[in-house]
Amino acid sequence: MPKIKIYNTLTRQIEEFVSSEEGIVKMYVCGPTVYDYSHIGHARTYISFDAIKKYFQLRGYKVIHVQNVTDIDDKIIKRANQEGKSWKEIADFYTEDYINAIEKLRIEPDILPRVTHHIEDIIDAVKRLIEKGYAYESNGSVYFDVSKYDAYGELSKKTGGENWRQEEEVIKEKKNPFDFALWKKMKEGEPYWESPWGYGRPGWHIECSVMSSKYLGVPIDIHGGGGDLIFPHHENERAQSEALFGIKPWVRYWLHTGMLTIRGEKMSKSLGNIVFLKDLLSKYKPEVIRLWVLSAHYRNQIEFNEELLRQAEANYKRITTAYIEIENQMKSAKPRFSLSKEEIETMNEIINLHREFHRAMSEDFNTTLAFKYWMEATSIYYKKVSNSENLSLFQSLKFLFDEIDRVFDILPQKVRSEGESELAESLIRLLIDVRKALREKGNYELADKIRSELGNIGIQLMDKGSETKYLVTRK
Ligand SMILES: Nc1ncnc2c1ncn2[C@@H]1O[C@H](COP(=O)(O)OP(=O)(O)OP(=O)(O)O)[C@@H](O)[C@H]1O
């Protein structure tokens, strides 16, 4: 298998991936600030990282994926005030919307830590940064002292003094305009927590350093998010984390997705040009949205365009129909004792696509090429395999489809074996109850029929007093 190579935003180069712990990938992705419904720009980023995670899994890595929820922030407070609700009502409502959307899109981070559940940890980190001399308190807020961290600006390549918009009073409190808030003093009417610096709440950046290290330790292998977060968010995260943990690099590979745009402009809540995921999901299957997003390379900008979604829908149907037919035809196809010249050629084409798929994915997760190969494999099915009865051809195509789908995750989901056994167990329990009820009514004939029929399929019932146990003697 080719080695996995990744484009690292820090070095602006493609590098060979080597994880900090063999066989494990620790991945942290910046999640949403929950003050509105999730939009398809978010989906672009989350689906891309989900595919990256799934490729690592396909290559045998155990991936631990943490994706935070920013549930306290200026924008949440503003929205709550506009709607006459509490910040918590707003955050809870939109967190639920976000979780629903990502579940539908088959994205399942292992941990979704919420900031307000980690205030103690954050206060502790800010205290340690002050103790280490990297942060200072000023008028009830705490700021990170950028002048103490030499590598500031390396990630974003912003060393020319560009800055982010900030209020005049805030600038006055700081030693240097680049310094950023770790802890913000409470303003009248705002939610607050008690801290050694008085009432206040965390600044935005510190949460990601604290929550990632709590669940993943340090260093982390992959830190992801949209390219819009490189500055100032990730620059600040990097500065405070390397200062706090005393480790360099804190992140081994920084990965950033290209923006999803609409009429050439970034889709964003603050710009108000959004297409909500809940609306798009009522028109298109989540799998179609996945396929559309993954047909672009994660680092490229993608423009939202319904025509492309309709194309993705047609491709989705072509691929899934082929897959279902392959599965069905496999049931009647026969093993062959020899293959024709054409069959050997087809077999080689399929094997070659398998090889190319891994090559593309290993080279900075090129899902665009992977998608192209999947479409080629689908054409091979329709042109050369669908009329055949050759089991080997069906088998190798099914293997290829399954392998590609480990990343794309769009094919019909199978009942997981765990779920299957749960289902079987409930059905057996149901039959035991029905049998008991029949016996109580004196209908021994039907009760015995249930027992013997279950026995025939390898499920043995054992009565002990009023209780019935069962033993599965055959799988
Ligand atoms: N248009 C977009 N394309 C790709 N990724 C995006 C887009 N908008 C947001 N993201 C990513 O989604 C995640 C959550 O972002 P966030 O909640 O800050 O969204 P936002 O819409 O940019 O909000 P805001 O308008 O308040 O900046 C981040 O990783 C961010 O980079």
Ligand SMILES: [Zn+2]
């Ligand atoms: Zn973050």
